[in-house]
Amino acid sequence: MLKAPDFIKCIFFSEFHPKKGPKITYQVPSNYISKEVFDAVHVYIITKPDLQNRLITINALGHKIVGCPVCIDDHKYKRNALIFNLCLVFDVLTQTCKYEIVVKKLATYLTQLELEREFLSNADSKQRLPEILQEILTKLNMCGHCSIPMSESNTIHLKVSPCVTDLPMIEEQDVPILLPDHSGPNLHHWDLTTQQIIGYIDGFNHVLRIASEADVEINLVKACVQNLLHYKVVKIISIFQQHQMSQSYLRAKNYKKSVSSLLLVMVATCLISVMYLSCTATSLQGQQLEICVLGTTPMALGLMKRNLHSMD
Structure with a gap:
């Protein structure tokens, strides 16, 4: 179990409603973030394009909120775009760096589910979100990791990792190389996405090719490779x-x-x-x-x- 100061206090899903504008659609526990607090900070949660697909931490009004705003452009949506953000809420003094990869993965998973199954834009499937948010909140606070089946072919895998500083950003042209005597966990202890891509890390394939051959979204591959780099399972060289x-x-x-x-x-x-x-x-x-x-x-x-x- 995580220490009390590190607990996730709340998790909420917000979106841009075509008529009502930015709003919190679901949150666990209910009403933890008041309408007044959300209205004061929503410009940093449902953001302009310049801040989309970036990790944003808001420390204000007694809360620390970590999110990653997402925009999916498509003519099938009202106003030609679906804008949403799934955020974690902490005490103001909590060190949230170890949750950043969780927030990034959640944004990527929801984007993938929407593109493949219209999970967020379909009213029936969207009603599952409160149950999913509750399970994420409970399991991450209890044991620091969770796996939530979304369908026969999609499972959300999340794990709270120790704070990592000064790790380089992983680029598409970077080439990961497995280290022979690494001290990281055994293969079967890694999440399924890492297990899926690790067979394509051969010292020749760059990150973009690994994503293509493993059929995994590129941002997930970057996050997995960065995690492997942290545990000294791989090292990174340039394609040159x-x-x-x-x-x-x-x-x-x-x-x-x-x-x-x-x-x-x-x-x-x-x-x-x-x-x-x-x-x-x-x-x-x-x-x-x-x-x-x-x-x-x-x-x-x-x-x-x-x-x-x-x-x-």
Whole structure:
């Protein structure tokens, strides 16, 4: 169980209503964030485009609110866009850095569910949100992680990680490389998304290609790779370094093949040049063929004398 000061006090789903404007649609527990508080800070929750898809922390009016506003542009929506934000609420003194990846993942999961299944724009499926929010709040506070099945092919996996500072941003062209002696958890302890992508981390694939081949949304791949980087399971090189390493590897491989071929030719030439055959006739056992090599013996070469029957 998390320490009391680190508890999530509230979790709420807000959206831009086409007639009413920014509003809290669902929150757990109910009425934790009052309408007056929300109205005072909603410009940082349902934001302008410049602040969308970014983590935003608001410390005001006795609350610390962490969210990631999302906008999905499509003509099928009223006003041609669906704007929403799922936020976590804490005490003002809580260190919230370890929850940032949770908030980012929630935004990504809800975006993916909406694009694939219209989860948020469909009234029936949207009614599941209060139940989902309650389960997230309870399990993250109790044990720091949760897995919530959304459908046969979609499951929300969340885990509260220790605060991480100074981790580099993961770019699409970055190439992760697995470290041989990492100290991170075993593979089956990772979330399913990490398990899905880790097989494509081979030192050659960059992040964009991993996302494509593993069929995982690019922001989820970046978050997973950043988490693996924190646990020292991988290191990151640029695609230019990877290209140079690949060229060096190919040159070394071709050089090794050339040397091997040359040695085979030299050995074959040497054997042909020093080997001769001598045949001696015997009266009782027919013809005996002896293979002799200068400077050594037939036994040293693994060769045996063989008797050949007379061809009379």
